[in-house]
Amino acid sequence: MSNSPTLIRIKSALAKSVLPEGPVENGFLVRSVLVMCILGALIIAPFSWLNFYQGRSLIGIASVAVLVVCVLNTVASFRGKYVLWLNLWGAAPALAFSIVFAIEKLGVIGTFWTYMALCTYYLILPLKYAVKAAIVLFVVASVTAFFYVDVKVLVRFMVTSLGCGSFMYFCFREIENQRNLLSTQSLTDPLTGAFNRQSLQDTLAQFAHQQHVNDTTSTLCMFDIDHFKHINDDFGHDVGDKVLKAFSAIITQHMRSDDKLFRVGGEEFLLLMPNTTKTHAASIAECIRETLSSSEIISGHPVTVSVGVAESDKHLSWREWMKNSDDKLYFSKQNGRNQVSM
Numbered sequence: 001m002s003n004s005p006t007l008i009r010i011k012s013a014l015a016k017s018v019l020p021e022g023p024v025e026n027g028f029l030v031r032s033v034l035v036m037c038i039l040g041a042l043i044i045a046p047f048s049w050l051n052f053y054q055g056r057s058l059i060g061i062a063s064v065a066v067l068v069v070c071v072l073n074t075v076a077s078f079r080g081k082y083v084l085w086l087n088l089w090g091a092a093p094a095l096a097f098s099i100v101f102a103i104e105k106l107g108v109i110g111t112f113w114t115y116m117a118l119c120t121y122y123l124i125l126p127l128k129y130a131v132k133a134a135i136v137l138f139v140v141a142s143v144t145a146f147f148y149v150d151v152k153v154l155v156r157f158m159v160t161s162l163g164c165g166s167f168m169y170f171c172f173r174e175i176e177n178q179r180n181l182l183s184t185q186s187l188t189d190p191l192t193g194a195f196n197r198q199s200l201q202d203t204l205a206q207f208a209h210q211q212h213v214n215d216t217t218s219t220l221c222m223f224d225i226d227h228f229k230h231i232n233d234d235f236g237h238d239v240g241d242k243v244l245k246a247f248s249a250i251i252t253q254h255m256r257s258d259d260k261l262f263r264v265g266g267e268e269f270l271l272l273m274p275n276t277t278k279t280h281a282a283s284i285a286e287c288i289r290e291t292l293s294s295s296e297i298i299s300g301h302p303v304t305v306s307v308g309v310a311e312s313d314k315h316l317s318w319r320e321w322m323k324n325s326d327d328k329l330y331f332s333k334q335n336g337r338n339q340v341s342m
């Protein structure tokens with residue numbers, strides 16, 4: 001059954017709003033949202049009951065709404081998912097309203113909770129959203145405080161909450177940079193910069209799933225440098241490394257922004273080309289093959305590559321899809337090397 005463009009857009013928007021646990025930011029957010037929401041639910045539940053019991057039904061309804069957000073978030077986190085819209089349009093505004101309410105009811109004491117809310121934003125939202133939400137909260141809390149606290153207190157409140165917000169931003173930006181660095185190091189091959197075998201499985205499994213939802217065609221190109229053992233034996237390991245670097249640079253020059261390159265073995269590379277037919281992919285692989293064979297990486301010794309090209313099929317698992325590209329590569333090798341087969 002083919003999907004209409006509108007259905008595809010809706011499915012891809014939903015897929016983007018529910019992020020599966022990833023190695024970098026999502027894993028961190030899933031864990032911190034889980035802790036924050038369990039704590040939030042435990043604190044809010046008795047308050048909700050108390051509000052209804054004491055006849056404050058409006059506040060009671062509001063606190064039950066927050067409780068529902070906490071429970072939904074907890075369930076999603078238990079399943080290893082981070083739900084962006086639930087936090088951005090549920091938890092974050094609920095916190096801001098609570099702060100307004102607290103300042104209105106408690107005055108100066110109510111403003112203290114703003115610092116907690118600022119920290120919470122950085123724990124439940126991706127950094128770029130946390131900054132924006134923190135700025136909105138700062139403005140909303142300051143405007144509310146203007147009506148309920150003394151000017152001298154207001155100025156101190158604004159300066160300290162600005163300081164707290166900036167401190168949180170710099171801390172979390174540094175944590176994010178470190179996480180990204182670690183992630184890059186754990187997912188890429190230091191010699192060529194291509195993604196390593198570790199990341200191949202996650203990427204292809206996730207990609208094959210999305211492709212099944214969107215019903216599109218993509219292609220894998222498996223590259224294997226010919227007689228690489230001889231290069232190492234004849235010219236040394238350093239020259240072998242130089243060839244690997246030069247070859248991955250050649251592939252990178254021919255890649256489009258959505259393509260992904262993996263180093264799957266010593267001299268074996270896999271290029272994932274989303275939304276590409278095998279005919280188009282084979283023409284790009286042919287350009288890569290020609291560029292390598294005509295390059296002078298080792299003077300007087302042409303380096304060649306064999307390639308296997310395989311198109312996706314929604315009835316195939318990612319392993320079968322990859323095996324197809326490997327089979328085509330094997331055919332290229334058997335057929336005399338230095339060629340592209342599909």
Ligand SMILES: Nc1nc2c(ncn2[C@@H]2O[C@H](COP(=O)(O)OP(=O)(O)OP(=O)(O)O)[C@@H](O)[C@H]2O)c(=O)[nH]1
Nearest residue numbers: 224225226227228229230232237238240241266267
């Ligand atoms: N320089 C270098 N060599 C590597 C690296 N990783 C694996 N190799 C070597 O790559 C060679 C791969 O050799 P084979 O699998 O026999 O393949 P081949 O010689 O290219 O033969 P065909 O694929 O059949 O054309 C081995 O000698 C490995 O030691 C690396 O990071 N650097």
